[in-house]
Amino acid sequence: MASIEHAIAIYGVAALFIILYFESFGAPLPGESALVTCAFVAAKGDLSIAHVFLAAWSAAVLGDSTGYLIGHFGGRPLLERYGPRLGLSPERLARVEGEFAERGFFVVLFARFVVLLRQLNGLVAGALRMPWLHFVTANALGAALWAGLWSFGPYFFTDLFRRFL
Numbered sequence: 001m002a003s004i005e006h007a008i009a010i011y012g013v014a015a016l017f018i019i020l021y022f023e024s025f026g027a028p029l030p031g032e033s034a035l036v037t038c039a040f041v042a043a044k045g046d047l048s049i050a051h052v053f054l055a056a057w058s059a060a061v062l063g064d065s066t067g068y069l070i071g072h073f074g075g076r077p078l079l080e081r082y083g084p085r086l087g088l089s090p091e092r093l094a095r096v097e098g099e100f101a102e103r104g105f106f107v108v109l110f111a112r113f114v115v116l117l118r119q120l121n122g123l124v125a126g127a128l129r130m131p132w133l134h135f136v137t138a139n140a141l142g143a144a145l146w147a148g149l150w151s152f153g154p155y156f157f158t159d160l161f162r163r164f165l
Contacts, residue, residue, distance in 0.1 A: 004037050005037055009041075016056060017058070019034045020056055020060055020063060021059040023119060024059065024119070025064065032115075035151060043158040053147050057143050061136075061139055064121055071125065078127070100124075100130060104128070104130045108121055108125055109145075113142075118146075
């Protein structure tokens with residue numbers, strides 16, 4: 001947390017944007033921790049909570065969209081080549097693709113709230129050929145819910161959060 005606070009103190013919401021952007025397409029970075037830290041800093045008056053929310057939302061949407069493009073153009077061949085080594089036979093891949101076609105919108109919408117799914121969300125959606133418009137709509141809504149919860153929640157309930165930290 002100290003290194004996150006230090007980066008935020010120097011670079012402000014730009015540091016948050018970069019952390020969340022790269023985390024959103026697979027980099028193992030502390031995105032949620034950075035967002036909560038920024039919300040606490042905003043509660044002290046050192047950052048604008050509106051800027052924190054906008055940076056978090058836009059980085060999440062753009063990062064997942066980058067992941068989608070990577071998955072769309074490169075993920076399918078990797079799944080077909082290495083999937084059987086991981087127990088993902090062509091039949092199982094077809095079944096997963098069918099499930100994703102049916103429920104993919106809700107998977108993308110709520111994946112942002114689950115740690116590993118948040119990082120792989122766009123890559124998987126792209127590799128499984130989810131329609132772009134469905135993906136970007138679910139992605140933008142999910143990112144708004146997630147960014148709203150973890151920016152405005154700590155901001156408005158700072159005293160309550162600090163009792164538990």
